[in-house]
Amino acid sequence: MKTIRSQLLLAAALVGALAFAATVARAADPLPSWNDGKARQAITSFVEKVTKAGSPDFVPVAERIATFDNDGTLWAEQPMYFQVVFIFDRIKQLAPQHAEWTTKEPFASVLKGDVKAALAGGEHAIMEMAMATHAGMTTEEFEQIVTDWIATARHPVSKRPYTEMVYQPMLELLAYLRANGFKTFIVSGGGIEFMRPWAEKVYGIPPEQVVGSSIKTTFELRDGKPVLVRLPELNFYDDKDGKPVGINQHIGRRPIAAFGNSDGDLQMLQWTAAGPGLRFCLYVHHTDAAREWAYDRESNIGKLDKGLDEAAAKGWTVVSMKDDWKQIFPSGQAPVTAIDTLLEPDATMLQHAGADNAHLLNAFQNGFASDAAHRPHITRNQRLDGTAAPRN
Amino acid sequence: MKTIRSQLLLAAALVGALAFAATVARAADPLPSWNDGKARQAITSFVEKVTKAGSPDFVPVAERIATFDNDGTLWAEQPMYFQVVFIFDRIKQLAPQHAEWTTKEPFASVLKGDVKAALAGGEHAIMEMAMATHAGMTTEEFEQIVTDWIATARHPVSKRPYTEMVYQPMLELLAYLRANGFKTFIVSGGGIEFMRPWAEKVYGIPPEQVVGSSIKTTFELRDGKPVLVRLPELNFYDDKDGKPVGINQHIGRRPIAAFGNSDGDLQMLQWTAAGPGLRFCLYVHHTDAAREWAYDRESNIGKLDKGLDEAAAKGWTVVSMKDDWKQIFPSGQAPVTAIDTLLEPDATMLQHAGADNAHLLNAFQNGFASDAAHRPHITRNQRLDGTAAPRN
Structure with a gap:
């Protein structure tokens, strides 16, 4: 066999998956938890335009950056930010080593279980508690602390793990965007x-692909072993004006789509909207007191006031959780599923697949393993040109 | 057609590309500019171990993070860091608006063309000049300034564009790692x-996927249009101790492979080496005075002293440019080519490909476009499980 370089050959190599995809495309609903309304239509219309080859709105894969706020946008934030619950739990856990906390606010109120008093100091108090509970250990130790907490802590109202307090429609939206x-x-x-x-x-x-607030870390050799030690000093506050700054620092490209739920996301949406070409900005509006919570202009948590006005003025999409979402939280099992565009193959495809499978088994007689985090799936993008990661 | 969910079906869908890959794998040399020696063998041995399913050293795709220093590792850094040349060019360009620079050091020396005097103030002087030339404009304006400069500036010795002063063997290494x-x-x-x-x-x-030193930026609305303005204030210095900090901040995972050329990379290599499982650390040693430059322990630029000792003590790979590299710089044209594992297909494959192509053309009668940055290619990873981006 001799080496050749040929576009034809490349096309041939990819074509097995492509031919399959061609027949099954436009199939199952990628957004089953979204009611058919303006919000959903705005999302799919945007995605169809920017992914359609030859369209004036077409955006190359490398520039299809979408940014999501987390608290109140991807997971709930009531009755208080979940990270604040984490802080409170850490304070209770560390209290035996901090006798002074029994009389020092806001720690004393946390230990007495008086949430309102503990939070009376506002952001300053939260920051003080964050530094006292998030610093002083290595990055690896902190990762373990968070991992242990998230595995065991339960939401005070639903009694579910916090990782199940995520919004099913947003999980579908994430998967849908990645598939595109x-x-x-x-x-x-x-x-x-x-x-x-x-x-x-x-x-x-x-x-x-996670951008957030951070504290400073410092590199140290401990007994010859390098560690990063977390310092009680703010490095970056990724909120409001900070969001475009954080996006620029981490991503280095302007998003073409941004998703938030509060005034803290306004600058991110403004920054996104101001780029050239088609852009998409969406606010999740908490309107469902029965299934989730209802709050906006007057709320201390996730206040949405200026943002609501600007969304109306600029024609951004506003999702009413009550009206636009069939389901709020996942019903159980794995919340992320990318298997959303498959249909039963026809006889020709099955025949091809059978032959290809035999070919493959012959070549890889011992098989090969997927990595631990891999879930089987095909994304639309993967099917169309094979250039983007399904999990990106 | 009804919706189904089936792993078998997914396997069938991917198998077209896979079957093809199975037959053509282990073909053309992915590292043609590397001589067959210890360094090359260490690289390929590491990659084979961490990518071999079932191997005790196997690393899932998501954790295959490789970090590369730039100056002296991916492109040259003599007779001075290329960004310093950019600074000097900016000073000359901005001089008409800064009458005070004709008498103020280090600017005055730059304007007189006295490089040695301009750099006599060391890092402090460079930082001062960087702030004066890198700040005061929006991020978009700065991007344009860099884009224009890199398109037109020429290396003082080779007279080639700086983007051609990159190391061909390292371009191949980048592509080889991504293909894996x-x-x-x-x-x-x-x-x-x-x-x-x-x-x-x-x-x-x-x-x-670029981590580097940065200055602060601030978000502003100018006539209602949001901009990020670059401030003359250091945000982060991504060198020495800063490299593991920057890696943690941006990537949030420890690399399993790290590549550098100077003592400024030592902490990055230490941090990488200290993780669990198989790790790979490599120093590029500038030993080729004829084709590039030769320097190490005594150099002001890219000093490699402690790193050379630690590499020897810890068994890290040290590349001798003179001995290990057949070619230093690209000979021309596009320096990055991922088409490195293709061989002529056999008759069965061509037959399959032909049938699939017909299928595909029938389904997408208008075809579809790749994005602008797309180069046709198949990567090993793409062929094995389709989970990772070829250009990641």
Whole structure:
């Protein structure tokens, strides 16, 4: 066999998957938890335009960046930010080593179980508690602390794990965008190292695509072993004005789509909307007191006031959870499923597949393993040109 | 047709590409500019071990993170860091608006063409000049400035564009790692926004996978249009101790392979080596005075002293440019080519491909476009499980 370079050959190599895809495309609903309304139509219309080859709105795969706020956008944020619950739990756990906390606010109120008093100091108090509970250990130790907490803590109202307090329609939206070649990022005011340990499993978003607030770390050699030690000093606050800054620092490209739920996301949406070409901005509006919570302009958590006005003025999409979402939380099992575009193959395809399978088994007699995080799936993008990662 | 969910079906869908790959694998040399020696063998042995399913050293695709220093590792850094040349060119360009520079050091020396005097103030002087030339404009304006400069500036010795002063063997190594499911990152002491405008085209590394030094930016609305303005204030210095910090901040995973050329990369290599499982650390040693430059322990630029000792002590791979590289710089044309594993197909494959092509053409009668940055290619990872982006 001699080496050749041929586009024809490349096309041939990819064509097995493509031919299959061609027949089964436009099949199952990728957004089953979304009611058929303006919001859903705006989403699918945008995606169809930017992915349609030859369209004036077409966007190359590499530039299909979508950014998502986390608290109140991908998972719930009531009755308080889940990371604040984590802080409170950490304070209770660390209290035996901090006798002074029994009399020092806001720690004393946390230990007495008085949430209102503990939070009376506002952001300053939360920051003080965050530093006291998030610093002083190595990055690996902190990762373990978060991993242990997220596996065992339960939401005070639903009694479900926090990783089940995520929005099913948004999980479907993440998968739908990825299936269309988008790279999905979290851009959250929450702690970057608080989200990374579980974001990949829950949202399909890997650590390198999580942008968040952070504290400083310092490199040290401890007995010759290098560690990163977390310092009680703010490095970056990824909220409001900080979100476009964080996006620029981490991603280095302007998103073409951004998703938020509060005034804290407004600048991210403004920054996204201001780019050239077709852009998509969406606010999740918490309107469902029965199934979730209802709050907006007057809320201390997830306040949506200026954002609501600007969305109306600029024609951004506003999702009413009550009206637009059939289901709020996942019903159980794995929340992320990319198997959303498959249909039963016809006889010709099955015949081809059978022959190809025999070919494959002959070549790889011992088989080969997928990596641990792999879920079987085909994405639209993968089927169309094979250039983007399904889990990006 | 009814919706089904079936792993068998998924396997069938992917199998067209896989069967093809099975027959053509292990073909053309992916590292043609590397002499067959210890360094090359260490690289391929590492990659084979971590990608071999069932091997005790197997690493899932998501964790195959490789980080590369830029100056002196991916492109040359003599007779001075290329970004310093950019700074000097910017000073000359901006001089008409800064009458005070004719008498103020280090600017005055730059304007007189006295490089040695201009750099006499060391890092402090460079930082001062960087702030004066890299700040005060929006991020978009700066991107354009860099794009224009890199398109027109020429290396003082070779007279070639700086983007051709990249190392051909390292371009091959980047492509080889990506073809094996690695996500490749730059982790450089250089400016993050100085590298991003051209890194994707030259190295195949997208902006979101570039980590570097940065200055602060601030979000502003100018006539209602949001902009990020670059401030003359250091945000992060991504060198030495800063490299593991930057890796943690941006990537959130520890690399399994790291590549550098100087003591400024030592902590990155230490951090990489200290992770569990098989790790790979490599130093590029500048030993080729004839084809490039020869320097190490005594050099002001890219000093490699402690790193050389530690590499010897820990058994890290040290590449001698003189002995290990057949070719230093690209001979011309596009430096990154991923078409490195294709062989002529056999009759059965051609028959399958023909049938599939007909199928495909029938389904997509108008065809479909690849995105602008797409180069036709098949990567090993793509062929094995279809989960990772070829350009990651």
